[in-house]
Amino acid sequence: xxxxxxxxxxxxxxxxxxxxxxxxxxxxxxxxxxxxxxxxxxxxxxxxxxxxxxxxxxxxxxxxxxxxxxxxxxxxxxxxxxxxxxxxxxxxxxxxxxxxxxxxxxxxxxxxxxxxxxxxxxxxxxxxxxxxxxxxxxxxxxxxxxxxxxxxxxxxxxxxxxxxxxxxxxxxxxxxxxxxxxxxxxxxxxxxxxxxxxxxxxxxxxxxxxxxxxxxxxxxxxxxxxxxxxxxxxxxxxxxxxxxxxxxxxxxxxxxxxxxxxxxxxxxxxxxxxxxxxxxxxxxxxxxxxxxxxxxxxxxxxxxxxxxxxxxxxxxxxxxxxxxxxxxxxxxxxxxxxxxxxxxxxxxxxxxxxxxxxxxxxxxxxxxxxxxxxxxxxxxxxxxxxxxxxxxxxxxxxxxxxxxxxxxxxxxxxxxxxxxxxxxxxxxxxxxxxxxxxxxxxxxxxxxxxxxxxxxxxxxxxxxxxxxxxxxxxxxxxxxxxxxxxxxxxxxxxxxxxxxxxxx
Amino acid sequence: xxxxxxxxxxxxxxxxxxxxxxxxxxxxxxxxxxxxxxxxxxxxxxxxxxxxxxxxxxxxxxxxxxxxxxxxxxxxxxxxxxxxxxxxxxxxxxxxxxxxxxxxxxxxxxxxxxxxxxxxxxxxxxxxxxxxxxxxxxxxxxxxxxxxxxxxxxxxxxxxxxxxxxxxxxxxxxxxxxxxxxxxxxxxxxxxxxxxxxxxxxxxxxxxxxxxxxxxxxxxxxxxxxxxxxxxxxxxxxxxxxxxxxxxxxxxxxxxxxxxxxxxxxxxxx
Numbered sequence: 001x002x003x004x005x006x007x008x009x010x011x012x013x014x015x016x017x018x019x020x021x022x023x024x025x026x027x028x029x030x031x032x033x034x035x036x037x038x039x040x041x042x043x044x045x046x047x048x049x050x051x052x053x054x055x056x057x058x059x060x061x062x063x064x065x066x067x068x069x070x071x072x073x074x075x076x077x078x079x080x081x082x083x084x085x086x087x088x089x090x091x092x093x094x095x096x097x098x099x100x101x102x103x104x105x106x107x108x109x110x111x112x113x114x115x116x117x118x119x120x121x122x123x124x125x126x127x128x129x130x131x132x133x134x135x136x137x138x139x140x141x142x143x144x145x146x147x148x149x150x151x152x153x154x155x156x157x158x159x160x161x162x163x164x165x166x167x168x169x170x171x172x173x174x175x176x177x178x179x180x181x182x183x184x185x186x187x188x189x190x191x192x193x194x195x196x197x198x199x200x201x202x203x204x205x206x207x208x209x210x211x212x213x214x215x216x217x218x219x220x221x222x223x224x225x226x227x228x229x230x231x232x233x234x235x236x237x238x239x240x241x242x243x244x245x246x247x248x249x250x251x252x253x254x255x256x257x258x259x260x261x262x263x264x265x266x267x268x269x270x271x272x273x274x275x276x277x278x279x280x281x282x283x284x285x286x287x288x289x290x291x292x293x294x295x296x297x298x299x300x301x302x303x304x305x306x307x308x309x310x311x312x313x314x315x316x317x318x319x320x321x322x323x324x325x326x327x328x329x330x331x332x333x334x335x336x337x338x339x340x341x342x343x344x345x346x347x348x349x350x351x352x353x354x355x356x357x358x359x360x361x362x363x364x365x366x367x368x369x370x371x372x373x374x375x376x377x378x379x380x381x382x383x384x385x386x387x388x389x390x391x392x393x394x395x396x397x398x399x400x401x402x403x404x405x406x407x408x409x410x411x412x413x414x415x416x417x418x419x420x421x422x423x424x425x426x427x428x429x430x431x432x433x434x435x436x437x438x439x440x441x442x443x444x445x446x447x448x449x450x451x452x453x454x455x456x457x458x459x460x461x462x463x464x465x466x467x468x469x470x471x472x473x474x475x476x477x478x479x480x481x482x483x484x485x486x487x488x489x490x491x492x493x494x495x496x497x498x499x500x501x502x503x504x
Numbered sequence: 505x506x507x508x509x510x511x512x513x514x515x516x517x518x519x520x521x522x523x524x525x526x527x528x529x530x531x532x533x534x535x536x537x538x539x540x541x542x543x544x545x546x547x548x549x550x551x552x553x554x555x556x557x558x559x560x561x562x563x564x565x566x567x568x569x570x571x572x573x574x575x576x577x578x579x580x581x582x583x584x585x586x587x588x589x590x591x592x593x594x595x596x597x598x599x600x601x602x603x604x605x606x607x608x609x610x611x612x613x614x615x616x617x618x619x620x621x622x623x624x625x626x627x628x629x630x631x632x633x634x635x636x637x638x639x640x641x642x643x644x645x646x647x648x649x650x651x652x653x654x655x656x657x658x659x660x661x662x663x664x665x666x667x668x669x670x671x672x673x674x675x676x677x678x679x680x681x682x683x684x685x686x687x688x689x690x691x692x693x694x695x696x697x698x699x700x701x702x703x704x705x706x707x708x709x710x711x712x713x714x715x716x717x718x719x720x721x722x723x724x725x726x727x728x729x730x731x732x733x734x735x736x737x738x739x740x741x742x743x744x745x746x747x748x749x750x751x752x753x754x755x756x757x758x759x760x761x762x763x764x765x766x767x768x769x770x771x772x773x774x
Binding site for chain 2: 362
């Protein structure tokens, strides 16, 4: 348990210049490197502002800047290999010549893990987007790491299967990136985490060796399960180039309902009741606080509920069911909703039920569009935390009060403090929407939020990962002994430290 | 006591249970129709019609006496009626067909609706029929117009805006046409068919869904209405459109011209 004095001491240990010291020991990419790369890759796969390639700097911007436009790298060169052996050759060269490397997927990460800090070489997997095989009896899908998640979903539709992973970024994120960040998403409640559904990986190690563990076997207890190390390693132990994943049977019937709650305190008892009545057909249970809902509606994400339905609602819950029999699911859902409305002391004010796929998508759009709405409203500080369910609202309110006490809660500084998240997984996305990213606001938030989370024995990164944003905060959720062993593994795989330095 | 100047309006909304618009349509193996073993829901244009009726009541309040929905279809169509009741309709009529019966055609449906309207005469008649401009399964787009013809009523199709003047027994309807928007002033009784931009249907709220369970659904057969729904058209074949062939890229204008000539396309005279 951390005492505040203990934490205060840790604060002074933080390096002053954390931006450059992580990458200063590496060599920058030079013309001779480019010449070598040109032998491995066609010119269309090389983007570089160095004179032999002379790509305009603007073309490198999408690779240098993260999705939130919060982190800006200065890489001169981006390579887009098409095969695993090309990746292997590039990495081998970089290891020999001590060139730092940043593996990049869809660049939709929220913690700056996929973009360079300085001028590290970016290796984008975008050109590796082949689906290698699918067995519709076992449900095992083998694909290149650069496949966009949505394209994998679309591919599986005629086979009546789905990827056991769904998140708002699905139109752009790559499966390799999802695996490397152990992405959670909206369906974790039902389908479990990637640590369970990924069956095998093909990884290029920091010295260029290709580690082929791309098994298509459901069960394989032969030796240490190495792939688990790479799942969630955020590209610091190697580059994932191929993924073998267990796809689930597609639900034949999906329904959802948005429920309006008068108090946050009702969320937990509601969750228990919903779990009890819906049981195996429950596939998502998402919490959206009132301010977040209003923001989503303001930015046109999905159709809003009628004013009469949202009046007096302190927060909302989106419940989704997925099953194989429409009548069975609808009956269970209708029984649940009737019992909620007719209870002596109802847990909900009211709610709406989607009656068509358009409405189903629209209700989801409200939840999935929250990230985008927040981005449109201002600059967001995002804290993706795992804390006990009953503390969700408390954390949001305490953070808001803290900001207010610092005099930063107004139009020109912090505009909103709101939260939404995967109640079922105990995961809250705390968002502080500011007018601009300023050191003042950052100082007010960090380490305050991390300390608050640590006080609940929570995790400072439930699913977003550490990336660049939280490297200094890892100790809030993992003790020193754990961190020591993580470092030993890192040194073992990557003695030269070229793989995504400065992250994690 | 308010002078009872204007008559109160009764609105009839015919709806259809169709294959859900999000479903990927597949032609059945004997090429006689499409695979119907998929999700069905209310025809989206009919949803808009129900929504419009409910909005008219929200605006005109007591001047709208009743909103009745009607459907002609198999037993499962009653679910579609329940959805409409949950959106705010007062009562429903289900002209039930056996599952094995062939899908009714626009003329048959219009005749059935005429019979339903005739039955409503004792209860004050029907002043306004709002229905979808077409059903997304057959895309016929005929039923509203045929009904207006049979009833000798005014019709305003592809409506994107409806303004009712109950006192004058008139409606001003804005229609979407190829050239833009056309505004019509129509005398009631009137048939209006809805277009996409008329409104966006609301979600069914839980209290309304529960109330809907208690609202009455009257069941009738075609025989009760004295109509014959035997199809007059025979579908010979249903097939998918030809698969799209890939295009080709040309390096320059000369190559483009050469390829066009190859394909037999000649230059137009200046």
